[in-house]
Amino acid sequence: MSRRTPWADAIDPERVLAEYPRPQLVRDSHLNLNGYWQYAISADARRPASWDGRILVPFSPEADLSGVGRQLQPGEHLWYRRDVRLPDGFLRERVLLHFGAVDQSCRVYVDDALVGSHSGGYLPFSIDVTEALADGDVHTLVVDVVDPSDTSFHSRGKQSLERGGIWYTAQSGIWQTVWLESVPELHVRALELRPVLADETIEVVVEASDGAGASGDARAAGPSERGDAPDATVVVSADGHEVARAVGPAGRTLVLPVPDPRLWSPDDPFLYDVEVHLGDDRVESYVGMRSVGIAPDADGRQRLMLNGEPVFHAAVLDQGYWPDGLYTPPSDEAMVHDIRTMKQLGFNALRKHIKIEPMRWYHHCDRLGMLVWQDMVNGGRRYHPAVITVPVKVPVRLDDRRHRLFGRHDREGREEFLTELDETVRLLKNSPCVAVWVPFNEGWGQFDALDAAERVRALDPDRVIDHASGWHDQGGGDLRSLHVYFRRLKVQRARQRERRAIVVSEYGGYSLRLPGHEFGPREFGYRRYRSIAELTEAFVRLHRDDVLPAIDDGLAGIVYTQLADVEDELNGLVTADRTVHKVDPDRVRDVNADLVARFAAATRPTHVGNRA
Numbered sequence: 001m002s003r004r005t006p007w008a009d010a011i012d013p014e015r016v017l018a019e020y021p022r023p024q025l026v027r028d029s030h031l032n033l034n035g036y037w038q039y040a041i042s043a044d045a046r047r048p049a050s051w052d053g054r055i056l057v058p059f060s061p062e063a064d065l066s067g068v069g070r071q072l073q074p075g076e077h078l079w080y081r082r083d084v085r086l087p088d089g090f091l092r093e094r095v096l097l098h099f100g101a102v103d104q105s106c107r108v109y110v111d112d113a114l115v116g117s118h119s120g121g122y123l124p125f126s127i128d129v130t131e132a133l134a135d136g137d138v139h140t141l142v143v144d145v146v147d148p149s150d151t152s153f154h155s156r157g158k159q160s161l162e163r164g165g166i167w168y169t170a171q172s173g174i175w176q177t178v179w180l181e182s183v184p185e186l187h188v189r190a191l192e193l194r195p196v197l198a199d200e201t202i203e204v205v206v207e208a209s210d211g212a213g214a215s216g217d218a219r220a221a222g223p224s225e226r227g228d229a230p231d232a233t234v235v236v237s238a239d240g241h242e243v244a245r246a247v248g249p250a251g252r253t254l255v256l257p258v259p260d261p262r263l264w265s266p267d268d269p270f271l272y273d274v275e276v277h278l279g280d281d282r283v284e285s286y287v288g289m290r291s292v293g294i295a296p297d298a299d300g301r302q303r304l305m306l307n308g309e310p311v312f313h314a315a316v317l318d319q320g321y322w323p324d325g326l327y328t329p330p331s332d333e334a335m336v337h338d339i340r341t342m343k344q345l346g347f348n349a350l351r352k353h354i355k356i357e358p359m360r361w362y363h364h365c366d367r368l369g370m371l372v373w374q375d376m377v378n379g380g381r382r383y384h385p386a387v388i389t390v391p392v393k394v395p396v397r398l399d400d401r402r403h404r405l406f407g408r409h410d411r412e413g414r415e416e417f418l419t420e421l422d423e424t425v426r427l428l429k430n431s432p433c434v435a436v437w438v439p440f441n442e443g444w445g446q447f448d449a450l451d452a453a454e455r456v457r458a459l460d461p462d463r464v465i466d467h468a469s470g471w472h473d474q475g476g477g478d479l480r481s482l483h484v485y486f487r488r489l490k491v492q493r494a495r496q497r498e499r500r501a502i503v504v505s506e507y508g509g510y511s512l513r514l515p516g517h518e519f520g521p522r523e524f525g526y527r528r529y530r531s532i533a534e535l536t537e538a539f540v541r542l543h544r545d546d547v548l549p550a551i552d553d554g555l556a557g558i559v560y561t562q563l564a565d566v567e568d569e570l571n572g573l574v575t576a577d578r579t580v581h582k583v584d585p586d587r588v589r590d591v592n593a594d595l596v597a598r599f600a601a602a603t604r605p606t607h608v609g610n611r612a
Contacts, residue, residue, distance in 0.1 A: 003064060003323040003519070005577050007330040011065065013056060019332045021100060021177040023363035024430050025191060026284040031090065031180040033141075034058055037082040041072060045144065048079055055080070057178060058100065060171035063326040071161070072172040074151045080143040080174060084110075086133055086182075092280075093185040094209075097129045097141075100176025100358055103327075104147040104154055110139050120416075121147070122155060122356040122377050123423050124176070133180075147172035153413030153445075155379035155420055157354045158319070165524045168319075168567050171326040176358050185209070186230060186279040193274065193287040193430045194462065197263070197307065201255050202287055206232035206276055208250035233277040236287070238262065243272065250278060263307045264288030264432045266348040269369030271432070288366060288432025292463055294478050294501045294556075297603040301554040302501035304464065306371075306435075312599035313435075313557030314592050315349035315373060316342050316573065317506060320357055321566045323519070323576045327355065335361050337578060338563060339370050345573065345585055346592030351505065351559045354378055354441060356424060365433035373436040373466070373505075373559065374428060376421050380407035380445030387443045391471035393486055398472050400446045408447040417445070421452065425459045437463055438505075442470035442483065450476040469505045479556075481505045485526045489546035493553040501556040504547075509561040509571040510538055512582050517565070517575040525571040526561075536584040543591045551598045558595075 016034040020026060039055040040048040059066035061078065072078050086095065097108070103121030107114060116127035133139055149170040150160050160167035192205040208230060229249035236244045236256050244256035262270045274285040293305045303310040318338070322329055329335045335357075342350060349371035356377060365372050384405055390396055403409045421439065428434050437456050440446040446468060453467035453476040467477030480498075482491065483506040491502050511525020512535045529535040547558060565572035565582075573588070574581055 003577070005322060005324055005330050005334060006579060007334045008065060008324045011056075011330060016056060017058065017177050017329075017332065017358075019360060021098070021179055022359050024193075024285045024359065025188065027181060027183070027282070029090065029092070029182040031087065033082070033084070033178040033180065037080045039068065039081075040079045041070065042077045042079065043075070045077055047142070047144075051079075051081065058174050058176050059325055059328050060103070060173050060175045062169055062171045063328060064324045065328070065330060071170065072145075072147055073161075074148040076146070078145040078147070078173045080141075080145070082141055083138050084133065084141045084180070085138045086136055086180070088136075090180075090182050091134055091136075092182045093130075094128060094183050094187070095130045095133050096181045096183060097127045098124065098177075098179050098181060099126075099174065100124050100178070101356070102143070102145060102174050103172050104145075104149075104156075106143055106145045109142040109144070120155065120420055120423075122157070123420060123427065124359075129180075143174065145173045150382075153380055153407075153410045153416070155377040155417065157377050163567065164522065165568055168321055169326060175326070175328045183209075184280040187281040188232075188276055188278050188283045190426075191274075191276065191283070191285055191430065193285065195261075195287060195289045195291070195432075197261070197289060197291045200259055200261055201257050202236060202244070202272075202289070204234045204246070204254045204256060204274070204276075205252065206234065206250045206254070206278060208232070208278060230279060235275045237273040237275070238270075258289060261289040264290040264369075265306060266343075266369040266371060269367055269432075271367060285430075286366070287430070290432050292435040294464060300497070302498055302556065303603055304435075304501055304503075304556045310599070310603040311348075312551070312596055313349045313371060313373075313503070313559075314347050314595055315351050315371070315557065315559040316347050317353050317559050317562040318350040319353050319562060319564070319566050320355045320361075321564075321576075323567075329358075329361075332360060334578070336364050336368070339364050339368050341574065341578075342563060343368065343370060344589075346589040349373060349435070349557070349559075350563070351375065351436075351438070353562075354444075356427070359427075362428060362431040362433060366431055370433055371435045372431070372433045373438055374424070374434050375438040375441060375469075376417075376424055378441060378444040379413055379417055380447075381410065381413075383407045383444060387472075391443070392483075396471065398443070400440075400443075400449050400468070400472055400474060403447050406443060406446050408445055414447055417447075418452070418455065421455065422459060425456060429460050429463075435464060436466055436479075438466045438469050440468050440472075443468075443472045446472060449474045453477045466503070466505060479503050479505070483507065485509060489542065489550060491550045491553050491555050498554070502554050503557040503559070504550075504555065505557075505559045506561050507558065508539070508542060510535055510542075511569070511571040513570050514575060514580060514582065517577060517580060518570060519565070519567040519576065522568040523570050524568045532582055532584065535582055536587050539583050540587055540591055543595065547595060548598050551595065552602050
């Protein structure tokens with residue numbers, strides 16, 4: 001049974017995921033701290049007197065590639081340790097320690113001093129460690145992690161300590177790149193890049209540090225509170241030629257004209273280069289000129305729009321799990337492989353399911369041309385079985401203000417989810433690939449979805465919102481989002497006055513066990529087949545008999561389950577180790593071409609709506 005991908009044996013422990021981890025805010029200072037660390041697992045918060053061995057960061061101890069193979073239990077502490085010394089010439093004025101993601105909560109020490117902490121297993125964070133490391137000596141970096149997994153209300157995705165079926169092996173600890181960066185005292189903290197196609201402009205906000213080294217938000221204070229904001233210079237270029245330049249105060253919107261812009265799309269994923277200067281700081285970024293939204297076609301049926309034109313989203317559900325790395329891809333090339341493989345099969349979108357990927361994954365979608373539906377990460381207490389299973393076969397719509405019914409009776413948990421929702425939108429909103437936000441899926445930890453949709457809209461008015469994917473639709477957002485398993489895929493013909501576009505955001509899930517590529521003796525899928533030929537015929541029949549006619553009835557997009565097998569779920573288009581296509585690639589390409597052609601015939605150029 002293959003539990004390793006082709007990239008596993010090529011991993012160099014001295015250069016693990018060594019690529020620059022933050023492609024939309026690039027500096028020339030970067031010290032990667034991936035590689036072997038010491039680790040220990042203890043029963044309490046006392047620092048261990050001895051260490052259990054070494055772990056290959058950033059792979060979780062539960063992942064094969066970590067070299068540990070041990071499940072962290074609730075109440076236990078996972079400790080990491082390694083020595084750090086700043087290279088000669090690395091220090092400018094401040095040193096920031098970055099973690100891509102640590103699951104779930106951690107405290108960070110340099111030597112015996114606590115330098116920072118963080119809670120939330122899916123989002124990046126940074127700690128100023130200047131005073132601790134600036135003397136140039138060797139210092140010991142220690143990270144203490146705890147992870148209650150699915151025994152608490154924290155966001156956990158599809159992790160389960162009792163894995164099986166659609167729930168996967170729980171993982172913990174550091175699972176994205178750890179790195180050091182040296183910056184000037186005054187530096188760019190973040191960028192906001194907003195293309196406005198209607199005006200042929202790019203709106204840019206340069207967020208500055210507070211000038212004292214702690215990465216504060218300059219926009220949070222008014223001019224009288226922070227004094228005169230320093231000027232930033234922003235330059236936009238295309239193919240090495242300057243297109244626009246603007247100079248203005250950090251924290252305020254700068255508008256750069258981009259006449260006759262080259263539009264970003266899956267067929268032409270063109271990216272404009274962006275260069276920003278703030279004091280002695282210089283960063284590089286990029287932006288795609290594109291718009292997304294919904295608008296009616298000539299017959300009044302709401303359609304998904306890209307750059308003012310109807311586009312059919314032919315998407316695949318992408319769990320982002322790897323048999324050898326769990327949440328962590330074995331290499332940069334592995335991430336690219338998944339995206340390119342789906343494009344080669346004729347898909348133009350991926351639904352990133354209940355997970356936030358490393359920033360490089362979104363960068364590859366940006367540059368390769370793949371639309372992304374981004375799920376928020378679910379949390380909450382154990383879900384009532386009827387809430388999440390009955391609607392699979394019997395249409396049920398429950399009021400999600402009944403918090404206890406959805407496992408959301410912890411106020412702290414609800415507030416934590418909303419904070420992470422805000423951070424997720426801010427983290428990813430610069431990526432042109434991200435087209436749809438999905439706050440909730442199938443009632444998992446769902447609550448107040450109408451409020452969540454409006455919260456997302458306030459943060460990002462330029463994208464489509466699928467507020468409750470699957471069931472327990474509260475009538476909000478931009479999409480009427482259906483999950484169709486165990487029954488024929490049909491949609492009720494869209495009414496001319498329908499406000500939302502109709503999508504089938506999960507369907508299919510046909511499974512096939514291939515000897516030597518399965519996880520174990522169990523097989524989960526919504527229909528089982530015995531050969532690649534049988535599965536291929538079933539896939540083709542599903543799309544030609546069910547999906548094609550539904551396009552005429554107003555179907556605007558689909559998300560097939562799923563990209564790759566994951567543990568017991570053997571319903572991928574490719575095996576979990578990414579070595580075998582489980583469907584005939586030529587037949588899948590033909591089907592997707594037929595869908596696009598049918599959609600083109602069913603729609604004609606139309607007026608763009610307010611959010612298109």
